[in-house]
Amino acid sequence: MGKLLEVNGPLVRARLPQVPNGEQVRIGTLGLVGEVIGREGQEALIQVYEGTESVRPGEEVEALGHPLSVELGPGLLGQVFDGIQRPLGRLLEVSGDRISRGIQIQGLEQARVWRFQPNPQLAAGMAVTGGVCLGAVPETPTIEHRILVPPGLSGELLELAPEGEYRLSDVIARLDTGEHCSQALMLSHRWPVRNPRPYQQREHGVSPLMTGQRILDTFFPLLKGGKAAVPGPFGAGKTMVQQQIARWSNADIVIYVGCGERGNELVEVLDSFPELTDPHTGRSLMERTLLVANTSNMPVVAREASLYVGVTLGEYYRDQGYDVVIVADSTSRWAEALREVAGRLGQMPVEEGYPAYLASRLAAFYERAGRVQTLGGSVGSVTLIGAVSPPGGDFSEPVTSHTKEIVRTFWALSKDLADARHYPAVSWRESFSDDIPVAARWWAEHIDKHWQAGRAEAMTLLTQAEELSRIVNLVGPEALSGTQRWILEGATLIKEGLLQQSALDPVDSFCAPEKQFVLLDLMLQIYHQGVELLERGVPVQELVGLPVLARARRCKSDYKNTQVEKIQDFAKEIKEAFGRLGREHTEAGRIPG
Missing domain, CATH: 1.10.1140.10 (Bovine Mitochondrial F1-atpase; Atp Synthase Beta Chain; Chain D, domain 3)
Incomplete structure (x- = not known):
């Protein structure tokens, strides 16, 4: 337990000896959630994911013993979470239309019962490692949720629960991890959002992500496991392009991250998605979709965390062998959060006030895309599509220019086309795709060689x-x-x-x-x-x-x-x-x- 020393907007300083960087904390009588981002001797610098109004020096700060993490298990699909994986539906029930600070709600509903079907190929006494499928749960009528041994765990399987109904906290398996130490496994586990989930090896992309949008699929294709950017000025239709991709793409799982965008745009997403029919299954689109909502009026630091939350959820379903598409709207607002925090930290600004590590942070985020061979031996993919909002439509500004060097597909939106009511306003002059040769092989095999x-x-x-x-x-x-x-x-x-x-x-x-x-x-x-x-x-x-x-x-x-x-x-x-x-x-x- 430590003491709060200083409050500077979303950044606070506290006396917390021996608490490492990245650890989560709770602050003050409100119990605000924060994360240690720096240390100076006995003092820790903490970024707070909620507003710090009325918080004052002298209040207690409690270290939670783990980094910012998400709960992974059945019940994610169809949900709407905020930037730190609190379900907005249950926040509404508890707090009403305005989210009260310090509310502690778990990401997944603990009381819900799931029908677990054990893996018939496993038996007690077998050696298992991280990524091995213990069994499956029908999360939705569309998606089978595979329960995996968490990465980093291995040992002899002591027992595996029979088919039946279980809650998330019920033990479904036990491992002997050595030295007579057993590890209980449940339907869910936690994972730190800033740590990419491991895999065996990367694979080359082999098939395009079909979005149902002709300018994208026919002219500038994106492979499953690829990374793309959608830059464009205000009013050019970035959000609509991304919503169309989220609605109609042929990925197994769709994750839409609203990062710092206007609330009315996310409301439109929340209203329209439950009414949509999946063209690939004929069922509700929400059966394979989850949303992470962090609008521009929410705390700025949670905006920075929301992208990591979204991509970690995507990697979790990738590890189950699914093709996941993550739509991030927008990475510019995420970069602005980095800029604000860097300014309060007194870090040296470079291009347009952004911190010097902007390019490396962008690259590290997009690098979490890819088609991989998972720890369990299956093949899954995460496709990342980030919107960029360059001020005044200037594609030479830092976020757009750095992103352009990282991605392989660039869907540039044109204000002139949008003004002419030509939608999608994707410019065929400024857009590009480096995946055309691979996409051509898929088109030749499945559609037409010409x-x-x-x-x-x-x-x-x-x-x-x-x-x-x-x-x-x-x-x-x-x-x-x-x-x-x-x-x-x-x-x-x-x-x-x-x-x-x-x-x-x-x-x-x-x-x-x-x-x-x-x-x-x-x-x-x-x-x-x-x-x-x-x-x-x-x-x-x-x-x-x-x-x-x-x-x-x-x-x-x-x-x-x-x-x-x-x-x-x-x-x-x-x-x-x-x-x-x-x-x-x-x-x-x-x-x-």
């Missing part, structure tokens, strides 16, 4: 159209040839018929990979057929005026994911329309037959 060539041609067409648009802005469209005007029309077809996608459209909010490729192929077929007629002398004005072009732009919303054949039938109609136009000019003697 995906990479079609994507490259579409990107070339968009680039040519950008150059021609600058000429039009200078001297007008009359300066362009018919072929150049058709390039502009082809690029417009790709932008409006393929890249634009409304999150509110009941048909087009999610686009399956098969439909994505058919739409891409349709737009390229139209462009090729137009080029052939232009070469035969058909005026570009007549091509642009064909009614089927307007219908082509609407295909994305007119046909569902299960109606790919109808899009292919429509492609035949377009071919016939172009053929009729060519025959009309041939019969009129205006172009050679």
Whole structure:
């Protein structure tokens, strides 16, 4: 037990001899939660995860004997936690609409009973190590929760509980860890959030994370186990892009971390997610989703912890062999929390006031993504997607520039596209993906071998159209040839018929990979057929005026994911329309037959 010496906003100083860095403490009569982040002789510097108003020097400080940790076990999915894993639903029951300080609520409901099915391959007397599956619990109708031996434990299995109903605190197994010392294992265990959970080895990514968003999946794919950033200025649609990824991605588990964003945006997430149907299972999306909410009006230091809480929960499900996607909105607010704490500590500021260790902290966070062979021998992945909010849309600011060097996929949002009501406002000029060769192998095996060539041609067409648009802005469209005007029309077809996608459209909010490729192929077929007629002398004005072009732009919303054949039938109609136009000019003697 120690004494509080000084209070400086979320940082306090206390006399706590022999308490190591990283240990959790409780402060004052309110019992505020804090973490030791520095030591000077007999004194400890503590960051407090709750407001320190009315806390005064002289109050007692109690060391808890463990670092900031989360409770891992059945009951996580479907929950909404704050930045230090307190369930907001139960906080509402205890404290009402405003969270009282010092409330102590465990992350998981201890009284709930779970049906445990032991692993039939295990028996007493067998040697087990960390990561071995002791059995399973049906956490939701969608997800089987595998109960693992915690990392770092190993020994002889003395007993394994039979099938039955157990609470989290009930013993389901005992290990002889040596020297006649037994270790009881329960359905849950704790893990420090700042320590990455161990694994056997990293594996290369082999399949893309399919988000149902064409600009992401078709043009800038992200592999499962990869790391991506979504930078963009205010109003460009970062939160909506991330919500779409959380809603529709083909990961097994989705973790949405609202880190320092506006409360109304998180309220929208909390209201909409329980109403959504998972396109992959047909059941409620919340059966494979959990949320970590730390809004901008919550204590700033808890914002810094919330990302680590989210990624630790993701690693836990990865260790069970699941593919997990973690959406962090936003890492800029997390970096601002680092900056504020560093300023109060008197640390030397560097770029724009951020601490010198900003780049290393960002890299360490994103490094926790990956596809791995787990301790238990299965393969799981954590995919990290972080939003970045550069002030004024300046991508050269420190958080964005450092993040760009770390990630392999960069989905840059454009204010100009957002102002033009082009959503998702992902810029095809500034975005990139380093995973295209691997994604191409997946597309060739599962969808179509021409995906990479079609994507490259579409990107070339968009680039040519950008150059021609600058000429039009200078001297007008009359300066362009018919072929150049058709390039502009082809690029417009790709932008409006393929890249634009409304999150509110009941048909087009999610686009399956098969439909994505058919739409891409349709737009390229139209462009090729137009080029052939232009070469035969058909005026570009007549091509642009064909009614089927307007219908082509609407295909994305007119046909569902299960109606790919109808899009292919429509492609035949377009071919016939172009053929009729060519025959009309041939019969009129205006172009050679």
